[in-house]
Amino acid sequence: MKVLVPVKRVVDYNVKVRVKSDNTDVDLANVKMSMNPFDEIAVEEAVRLKEAGTAEEVVVVSIGPDKAQDQIRQAMAMGADRGLLLTTDQDLESLAVAKLLQKVVEDESPQLVVMGKQAIDDDRNQTGQMLAALLDWPQGTFASEVKKDGDKLHVTREIDGGLQTVALNLPAIVTADLRLNEPRYASLPNIMKAKKKPLEKKAAADYGVDLEPRLTKLKVTEPPQREAGIKVESVAELVEKLKNEAGVI
Amino acid sequence: MAVLVIADHNNEALNDAVFKVVSAAQKIGGDVDLLVAGENAGGVAEAASKVAGVRKVLHADDANYGKRLAEPMAELIVDLAGSYDAIVSSASTDGKNFMPRVAAKLDVMQISAITAVESADTFVRPIYAGNAMATVQSKDAKKVITVQPTAFDAVGNDGSASVETVGNGAFPGISEFVAEELTKSDRPELASAKIVVSGGRALGSNEAFEEYIYPLADKLGAAIGASRAAVDAGYMPNDYQVGQTGKVVAPELYVAVGISGAIQHLAGMKDSKVIVAINKDEEAPIFQVADYGLVADLFEVMPQLKDAV
Numbered sequence: 001m002k003v004l005v006p007v008k009r010v011v012d013y014n015v016k017v018r019v020k021s022d023n024t025d026v027d028l029a030n031v032k033m034s035m036n037p038f039d040e041i042a043v044e045e046a047v048r049l050k051e052a053g054t055a056e057e058v059v060v061v062s063i064g065p066d067k068a069q070d071q072i073r074q075a076m077a078m079g080a081d082r083g084l085l086l087t088t089d090q091d092l093e094s095l096a097v098a099k100l101l102q103k104v105v106e107d108e109s110p111q112l113v114v115m116g117k118q119a120i121d122d123d124r125n126q127t128g129q130m131l132a133a134l135l136d137w138p139q140g141t142f143a144s145e146v147k148k149d150g151d152k153l154h155v156t157r158e159i160d161g162g163l164q165t166v167a168l169n170l171p172a173i174v175t176a177d178l179r180l181n182e183p184r185y186a187s188l189p190n191i192m193k194a195k196k197k198p199l200e201k202k203a204a205a206d207y208g209v210d211l212e213p214r215l216t217k218l219k220v221t222e223p224p225q226r227e228a229g230i231k232v233e234s235v236a237e238l239v240e241k242l243k244n245e246a247g248v249i
Numbered sequence: 250m251a252v253l254v255i256a257d258h259n260n261e262a263l264n265d266a267v268f269k270v271v272s273a274a275q276k277i278g279g280d281v282d283l284l285v286a287g288e289n290a291g292g293v294a295e296a297a298s299k300v301a302g303v304r305k306v307l308h309a310d311d312a313n314y315g316k317r318l319a320e321p322m323a324e325l326i327v328d329l330a331g332s333y334d335a336i337v338s339s340a341s342t343d344g345k346n347f348m349p350r351v352a353a354k355l356d357v358m359q360i361s362a363i364t365a366v367e368s369a370d371t372f373v374r375p376i377y378a379g380n381a382m383a384t385v386q387s388k389d390a391k392k393v394i395t396v397q398p399t400a401f402d403a404v405g406n407d408g409s410a411s412v413e414t415v416g417n418g419a420f421p422g423i424s425e426f427v428a429e430e431l432t433k434s435d436r437p438e439l440a441s442a443k444i445v446v447s448g449g450r451a452l453g454s455n456e457a458f459e460e461y462i463y464p465l466a467d468k469l470g471a472a473i474g475a476s477r478a479a480v481d482a483g484y485m486p487n488d489y490q491v492g493q494t495g496k497v498v499a500p501e502l503y504v505a506v507g508i509s510g511a512i513q514h515l516a517g518m519k520d521s522k523v524i525v526a527i528n529k530d531e532e533a534p535i536f537q538v539a540d541y542g543l544v545a546d547l548f549e550v551m552p553q554l555k556d557a558v
C-alpha cells in the first residue's frame with residue numbers, strides 16, 4: 001500500500017517562544033525551525049511499514065513556506081520516497097490544511113495517512129480527525145501501536161484511562177502519539193541520497209480550496225506569571241510552610 | 250441561543266469534568282443541553298439530569314456508543330447539531346477524538362482547549378505549550394469548542410433536567426472496538442485531584458515510584474503523575490503523563506519529584522495553586538515555577554516527607 005505522511009514545519013521544541021511586545025503574535029524572527037516532533041514519529045512509522053513490506057511507497061507532503069523543503073528533505077533522509085510541497089505564506093488553519101490534504105489524497109490515493117497528533121506551535125490537535133471526516137475514513141488517533149491485520153488496521157490508542165485498541169477499515173487515518181516509536185536519525189549518506197529524491201512544488205492557492213481563516217487572532221498575550229517562590233532548607237520547614245503558610249495539607 | 254455539551258463518562262459514572270464544561274458552556278450563553286451517548290448508560294443520564302443549569306439531557310443508548318468511538322459519535326452529534334449555536338466538550342481524549350471530526354463535517358474551524366470565554370464568539374486558548382495565550386474570535390455561525398476543564402469552576406449538582414431519548418440508528422460501521430487496558434487505581438483521578446505527587450526520570454524504575462512516591466501520595470490522598478521521561482521509560486503507564494501532550498492538571502498542591510521542569514511538562518501543571526519541587530540540581534528550571542523548592546536527593550527526603558506530613 002501507499003502511505004502519505006503530512007509534516008509541518010514548526011518552531012523547534014527546545015525554543016521558549018516569546019510574545020511580541022505589541023501583542024499581535026509570538027515572535028518567530030530568527031528562531032530555530034524543525035519538523036513537528038509528532039510528524040517525525042509519523043514518518044518513522046511509515047518507513048518501518050515499508051521496511052516490513054507492508055507499504056510500498058511513502059510520500060511526504062507539507063503545506064507551508066518554501067523553507068518547508070528542509071523538513072521534506074529530512075523525511076526523505078529518514079526513508080520517505082518522494083515529497084510534495086504546497087507553498088503558501090499564509091498561516092493556514094487546520095480546516096484549510098485538512099481540505100488541501102483531502103485534495104492530495106484524491107490525487108495520490110494512499111491506503112493510509114499517518115500524521116502527528118498535534119502540531120506543537122498552535123497545539124490544536126485536530127487536522128487528522130478533520131481529514132478523516134472529509135474523506136469519511138475511520139481514524140486511529142493518539143496511536144502507540146499500529147498493526148495491519150488482514151484488511152483491517154489495528155491501532156492502539158493512548159486514552160485518558162489507559163490504552164484502547166480499535167480495528168479500522170482501510171483506507172484510514174492514523175495520528176501518532178509519543179510512544180509509537182523512536183524516530184531514527186538520518187545518516188549522512190541518506191541525507192545525501194535524499195537530495196536526489198523527487199520533490200514537487202505546487203501553490204496551495206491552485207487547489208481551488210477555501211483557505212480563508214475562520215478565526216481572527218485578536219491578541220496574543222503572556223501567560224500569567226507565577227510569583228517567585230522560596231527555597232526551603234529542610235523537610236521540616238517544607239511541611240511547616242505547607243501547613244501554616246499555604247494551608248494546602 | 251442554545252449550547253450542546255457532550256458529556257464525558259464511562260457508561261457507569263459521569264466524569265467530574267462535565268460540571269466544569271457546563272460552566273464554560275453557560276458563559277457562552279443560552280440554554281445548555283447535555284448529550285449522554287453510551288451503552289446501558291441510563292444511570293449516567295440520570296446523574297446528568299442533576300447537573301445544575303442544564304435544560305435537558307439527550308440520551309442516546311446503543312452498543313455503537315459504548316466506547317464513544319469517533320465515527321459513530323460524530324455522526325450522532327452532527328445529526329443533533331442543527332438546533333444548536335455551539336457544540337462543546339471537554340478536551341479529554343474522547344473530546345479531542347470526535348470533536349474535530351464533528352467540526353469538519355459542519356465545515357467549522359474548531360477552537361481547541363479554551364481556558365476562558367470572553368463572549369459568545371471570542372475565546373482564550375494557550376498556544377506554544379502555554380508560553381502564550383491567544384484570544385481568538387470565530388466567524389463560524391456554529392461554534393465547535395473543546396474546553397480545558399481545569400480552567401473553569403464546577404457548577405452544582407442540584408439540577409432537575411428532563412431526559413429525552415435521541416439517536417438516529419445510523420452507524421458508519423468503518424471502525425470497531427477491539428480491546429482496552431485501563432489503569433485501575435483507588436487513588437483520585439489525576440485530572441481532578443486536589444493534590445498530585447509526580448515523579449520524573451530520576452526515580453529510575455517503577456519500584457522506586459512504589460517506594461518513594463506512592464507512600465506520600467497515599468498519606469495525602471493524592472493522585473500520582475509522571476513526566477514524559479518516566480512514562481517513556483516504562484516506570485508508569487501513559488495515562489499518568491502530565492504536560493503539553495499529556496494531561497493538564499491544576500490541583501491545590503502539585504509536588505514535582507525528580508522532574509527537571511521542561512516547558513512541555515510545565516504546560517501541564519503551572520496553573521496549580523501551590524507547587525513544590527524536590528530536585529538535587531538547584532539550577533533545575535522547575536524551581537522557577539515552584540512556590541517551595543527543596544534542593545535535595547529525593548531518595549533521602551521522600552521517606553522523611555512522608556513521615557512528616
Ligand SMILES: Cc1cc2nc3c(=O)[nH]c(=O)nc-3n(C[C@H](O)[C@H](O)[C@H](O)COP(=O)(O)OP(=O)(O)OC[C@H]3O[C@@H](n4cnc5c(N)ncnc54)[C@H](O)[C@@H]3O)c2cc1C
Nearest residue numbers: 449450451476477478492493494495507509514529530547
Ligand atoms: C513533542 C514533545 C512533547 C512532550 N510532551 C511532554 C509532556 O506532555 N510531559 C512531559 O513531562 N514531558 C514532555 N516532553 C518531554 C520534555 O521535553 C522533557 O524531556 C521531560 O519532561 C523530562 O522529564 P524529566 O524531568 O522526568 O527528566 P529529566 O529532564 O531527565 O530530569 C530529571 C531531573 O531529576 C533530577 N534528579 C536526578 N536525580 C535526582 C535525585 N536523586 N533526587 C532529586 N532529583 C534528582 C535531575 O536534577 C533532573 O532535573 C515532550 C517532549 C516533546 C519533544
Ligand SMILES: Nc1ncnc2c1ncn2[C@@H]1O[C@H](COP(=O)(O)O)[C@@H](O)[C@H]1O
Nearest residue numbers: 006007063115116118119124125126127
Ligand atoms: N501545514 C501543514 N502541513 C502538513 N501537515 C500538517 C500541517 N498542519 C498540520 N499538519 C499535520 O496535522 C497534524 C496535527 O496538526 P494540528 O491539528 O495543527 O495540531 C500535524 O502533526 C501534521 O501531521
